[in-house]
Amino acid sequence: DTAVSQTPKYLVTQMGNDKSIKCEQNLGHDTMYWYKQDSKKFLKIMFSYNNKELIINETVPNRFSPKSPDKAHLNLHINSLELGDSAVYFCASSRRHDRGYTFGSGTRLTVV
């Protein structure tokens, strides 16, 4: 199936731990994104990569570090997790000049 796939779907971890979320797309899209959705459903962009190059880096703590080994993958590593990091994180991709996104199904991160 052509899609944007994220792993894991659920992640429960303790404060202070380091964790990673992986994202892969097989749509041939040039641009990939990470969005954070809070408990009130509000979506905010965190990062965007175009052909492995970081192009959007919103006001996100340095504890969050994206990595794009190739244009089909965009991973998110989070250091020293805090309670406020609990949210659903969505990966998405799009073509450069086609601004409809394809979203992954999300990773629900719970920090306890």
Place this chain on the structure above:
Amino acid sequence: GDSVTQMEGPVTLSEEAFLTINCTYTATGYPSLFWYVQYPGEGLQLLLKATKADDKGSNKGFEATYRKETTSFHLEKGSVQVSDSAVYFCALSENAGGTSYGKLTFGQGTILTVHP
């Protein structure tokens, strides 16, 4: 900066009722406009889009018209079904000539519940 404002929810309707979810935007250029839908436990799916003024996007019985004069993109459906229960997001993207590479700015989402 760009922003999107949606009507506050939640919206609760009976099956076959008429749906309107209001959306207005603020943008410096000529954005493209989108509606996304998020079903429970799932990611967002593109519902419809419009790329220039007076365009009408439509899909699955939903429609929205890009109104530049009122900076609006209201979502409508003539007869909702229980299966339409979801969260609906209005969004905009700067035009292709910009350097945003399609960054989407979302509204706050509107929860729709349809009862039988």
